[in-house]
Amino acid sequence: MLATTGPIDLSTRPSDDTPGFEGAKKDARRLLPGIGDALMDSQELLFANGRAGTTERKVLILLQGMDTSGKGGTLRHVAGLVDPQGLKITAFKAPTEEERQHDFLWRIRRQLPESGMIGVFDRSQYEDVLIGRVRQLVPADEIERRYDEINAFEREFVDGGGVMLKCFLHISADDQKERLAERLEDQTKYWKYNTGDLDERALWPQYQQAYEIALERCSTEHAPWYVVPAGRKWYRNWAIATMLGETLDGLGLDWPAADFDVEEQKRRLATM
Amino acid sequence: MLATTGPIDLSTRPSDDTPGFEGAKKDARRLLPGIGDALMDSQELLFANGRAGTTERKVLILLQGMDTSGKGGTLRHVAGLVDPQGLKITAFKAPTEEERQHDFLWRIRRQLPESGMIGVFDRSQYEDVLIGRVRQLVPADEIERRYDEINAFEREFVDGGGVMLKCFLHISADDQKERLAERLEDQTKYWKYNTGDLDERALWPQYQQAYEIALERCSTEHAPWYVVPAGRKWYRNWAIATMLGETLDGLGLDWPAADFDVEEQKRRLATM
Structure with missing residues (x-):
């Protein structure tokens, strides 16, 4: 999976x-x-080092994508x-009254994973340059500033030992149509459906453009964006699980050493 | 698994x-x-109803047990x-400075699962009548009051749609000795070992007595205690997973109805 660079x-x-x-497909399912x-x-290994206080490393999987792109499915099948x-999942909804009293990164920072943890964001700071841009929720110059603020924020996270896996779950407008139709045909899926989904779908080109801009402006060396083709769910799951595995193995951690005298403890235990 | 009643x-x-x-054993592992x-x-089904706002039901698995009884293993393999x-895990440690400024149930209430969620407590309000009693952290009459306060608190949770599965993971002193020895033999397990564990082990009979009192005083009709034999890890996992499954199925939930006009949405989607 190659990181995105430049215009897309x-x-x-x-x-x-x-x-x-x-x-x-059957191979991917079998491999999972x-x-x-x-x-x-x-x-x-990561969690053990977190508990032992011997690492600052933490991993954050950030999931973005249009409705039905599979953020929930990724949580269920990969997370x-x-x-x-060792997992901390946060789903970001429309900001609350309290959250709106702060800058847009305030609520994001509060949910960052601690050392030793894997965090997953179901939506993220990027909503503020996606729906924020498409729906013109804030002035254009404020949107412009946010890309830089996001880059600086992500830099800080990475400098503090974090790895950010930013995954854009890429589906086509036809994929979405098919998935929304499925939800409307199946009473066990009604709860996933919102009438507002079609209002957003009506703005499909605008959202694609907002994603293209965000991916271009915010795919950095320290926190690159990955475009994950998500038309096939089995591939999406395999790809993100594989990326996470490679990321964890790439941390190069070792088991924490004992911070006590092992032999002394053995002797004491033997007497009890 | 029978709920505990009376003296134990x-x-x-x-x-x-x-x-x-x-x-x-191999059957239990195969069944999981x-x-x-x-x-x-x-x-x-529970989660869908929570999201749809059509249920108040929530489930809390509460795990208590001596060190090495398998609270972490249950989280890993059952949760x-x-x-x-749809899962919210909370591990309760020694209370923080802020938590000590409040009554002992304050931090517990804040971590209760919301409607539609499964919560898991790794340790719980019971620490305050276990280590609290054994180590005499508060006066005896305060400990006495806490049993009633716990019962009233749990009643409130159940009245609000909660189900509490209180699991005491029961191991013997020999089981613990063997498991602590394993941790001291295996450098990949040092991080799970604390020298304080042996200080607690030295008080084994006092802790067993404190558990017996808590189980007797707080196994109520609305929130019974289950003694889960935990000397065999495969059995512990099978038993708790099975209890959780029976509990979820016993909620008798159905899929939330559509809160929108399905045919109208289909027509609109078809045009897009």
């Missing part, structure tokens, strides 16, 4: 692409449990692979 | 018992993924079976 035209990117994956076991092991003790 | 003598309860389970799939489905979006 989402309309030229097929949503059913499967970069990096060799094989068929094995990836999950390896992820749990790598995560335990669900790791030990929930 | 933990020393007569084998920790390697497997009540309710027919079969061998299947239980997990069913759990995810039942949980989605890890469900969708992390």
Whole structure:
């Protein structure tokens, strides 16, 4: 999965692409449990160091995408692979009254994962340059400033030991139409449907453009954006799980050393 | 798994018992993924109703037990079976300065799961009548009052739509000795070891007595205590996963109805 650099035209990117994956759907599905076991092991190393106070490292998976792009499915099937003790999920909704009293990054900072943890953001600071831009919720010059503020904020997180995996779950307008239609055909999915979804869908080109700008302005060396083709759910899950695994293994952590005298403790335990 | 009623003598309860389970270790391990799939489905129903605002129901799994009894393992292997979006885990440590400025239930209330959620407490309000009693952190009459306060608090939670699964993970002093020794033999487990664990172990009989009192005083009809034999990890996982599944299915929830005109939405979507 290559990080995005420079200008990007989402309309030229097929949503059913499967970069990096060799094989068929059934292979990806079959692989996922094995990836999950390896992820749990790598995560335990991170978590152990967090508990022991021997690392500043933390990982944040940031999920953005149009409605039905699979943010919830990624949480269920990918975040669900790791030990929930070491996981901190935050779903950002429309800002509350209290949140609106602060700058847009205030609520984001409060939810950053601590050392040793894997955080997942279901939507994020990017909403403020996406819906914020499309719906003109704030003046244009304020939107402009936010890209730089986001970059500076992400730089700070990375300088403090964080790794940010920014995943844009890329679907086509046809993918969305099919998925919304499915929700309307299945009474076990009504709860996922909001009438407002169609109002947003009506602004599809504007949102794609807002994403293109955000991806261009905020795909940095310290916190690159990844365009994850999400037309095939099995690929999306495989790709994000694989990225997370590679990220964890890339931290190069080792088990924390004992901060006590092991032999002395053994002797004491033997007498009890 | 039978709820505890009346006085209880933990020393007569084998920790390697497997009540309710027919079969061998390999069967329980083999069953767990299947239980997990069913759990995810039942949980989605609860979560969907929470999102739709059509239920007040919520479930709290409360885990208590001596060091090494498997609270962390239960989180990893049982809580890890469900969708992390619908899960809220809280590990209670020694109270912070701020928490000590409030009554002992203040920090507990703040972490209760919302409607539609499954909460898990790794330690809980019971610490305040366990270590609180054994270490005489507060006067005896204050400890006495706390049992009633806990019962009233739990009644309130249940009246508000909650179900509380209070699980005492029961191990023997020999089980603990073996598990602590394992941690001291394995450098990948040093991080789980604290020298203070042996100071607590030295008070084993006092802790067992404190548990017996708490279980007797606070196993109520609305929030019973379950003694889960936890000498065999596979049984502990199977038993708690099974209890959780039965609890979710017992809520008798149905999929939330559409709060919009389905046919009208289909027509609008078709034009887009």
